[in-house]
Amino acid sequence: MVKTPAAKPERKPPAKSVSAVLPEEGSNHPRPRDPQRHEATQDELLHFYKEMLLIRRFEERAGQLYGLGLIGGFCHLYIGQEAVAVGLQSALTPGRDSVITGYRDHGHMLAYGIDPKVIMAELTGRGAGISRGKGGSMHMFSTEHKFYGGHGIVGAQVPLGAGLAFGHKYTEDGGVCMAYFGDGAANQGQVYESFNMAALWKLPIIFVIENNGYAMGTKVSRSSAETEFYRRGDSFRIPGMQVNGMDVLEVRGAAEAALEYVRGGNGPLLMELKTYRYRGHSMSDPAKYRSREEVQNMKDTSDPIEAAKAELLKMGVTEETLKSIDKDIRKTVSEAADFAETSPEPDPSDLYTDVLVEQY
């Protein structure tokens, strides 16, 4: 199902030599350069591999803790989509660029190197959690990393992203906002209000649509009149890029082209990342809307971690090295889980804090 589409259809050169003055793609709007798959060094790819594996193992453990009743409420796992957050965020400048996303946010935080312990403790609702247990799985933040959450209302983070980008532009800090949302959120009206304003004011923002094929249980083709999401910005002259979200190096390469374009003062850009989630929408979803074969086929043929592993082996990394990485990560995740299970719940007095400046 997931293929590797080019960002732009291949075109033959025009017959006449007027092409130099003709606008590209029938519009006079500038376009990003064609993205190239990132040529990673062994160290770089190892780093990406570790980050993706950490997300995978973390999420597997979160799933287990949920099953044990240690995580309550809602828990949306990122398994299968690891290459997206890792590939994109590795291209950002920490402390300068900002990131905002929806409720499936564990992976984005881990990709930023945020301590798995405080993330897991937030999932279990403990006082040591990154939002002191007030946010839960869907609502996590980090000022240090300019990570602006973690938003549980589908699509509501997108206007905030435009506001963050406005902040970058207003303060002239050279930063870019990366605003993630899913194929489901892409059908929310406020997303298009944000597109319009971002294009109108040429805000430095990359709209990232993580298209995992399903808006909860509704297949893209049953919910969306235009299923090629990278074209959703066309009416606002926001150029789109379609990227294979199952290949971390393609994602990273596309991110670089996108950032170059947006940092160049050209206004917003839309990236559609074709990806796939292996688990249900949330832990309570048995995922009966798709066949077991479809999921298995994706795991067998398009798994981002397996692909990176194969490439690393080809580069000469030994099985042993990879095994020891896996071991280390399992240890990190176990420690996070232990921490999240054993640290105390928030004090009841915390119920009334952080509501307003004053307490009532």
Add this chain to the structure above:
Amino acid sequence: MAEVMQDYATSEATNEGAADQTATKTMNMIEAINSAMDVMMDRDPDVVIMGEDVGYFGGVFRCTAGLQAKHGKTRVFDTPISECGIVGVAVGMGAYGLRPVPEIQFADYIYPGIDQLISEAARLRYRSAGEFIAPITVRSPFGGGIFGGQTHSQSPESLFTHVSGLKTVIPSTPYDAKGLLISAIEDNDPVIFFEPKRIYNGPFTGYYDRPVEPWSKHAASKVPTGHYRIPLGKANIVRAGEALTILAYGTMVHVAQAVVEANGVDAEVIDLRTLLPLDIETIEASVKKTGRCLIVHEATRTSGFGAELSALVQERCFYHLEAPVERVTGFDTPYPHSLEWAYFPGPIRIGRAIAKIMKD
């Protein structure tokens, strides 16, 4: 970020310099509101004005007239007609460290933005455990009295007082409007600032067939030209009395006062100024003194803010009450166009309610 998080109220003295205090000018409410924004833009480069027609046009009610010419298009700018997007972008800007003052052209247009106001603006502080805040002030003209019909006359304040994490402010005079708006902009929480549009140009006594009186004849039109604050959460006793307590806000403060003057009843009229935080101490002390309480608001009756006030008064002053708490409100109907004065809780209905309370 540090400077953003600083609390204005504790960082500076309440009023700066004697010059600010002594220089006054006669202003109507529009000019006072304009002056508040102008003063704040002079003082704080992070203050930004945005909204439909607020820039070039200067606002439908002229509240932002001249501000773009003075402060530039980057700080005072027009937005598309996208209320949800406007609020959402403002929340993002606020989280990034700016202090946006979005205008929603009529309170009736605020409904598309409710998702952003409730789920993002009001909740960002809590769910990030205080890491991020949304210091935005949403200004919006509200209330009837100008034949606006059902989509240009509503008083939706109780929708917002019901939301934890929002503050709701409603001024009744030019002096209060400026001081309260400055406090709202400086406040680190999201504030809904409803401006009673019927009294933009002059106080309104509810006697709609009498000539309109301009603000210049009212003492509260003498407004300091500089910076001053009226604290949020402090009610104003506009008329001291012993026989009965009347709770009102916005336009209805003037209507209630006019009825009291005409009837000769020794009522204590309290202008709430801010509904949330509510100055319950002032209310409680007054009702315990008078033993009688009348609540007046223009909004519809059922689940209106008067219901909350009535409940609070009963909870706190039950053994001091000499008569049941009365409410005079708009009827539970859409705001009518032609029958505006039948709907409006005017002097006749207020007079009857006073007679009823005093009879017992």
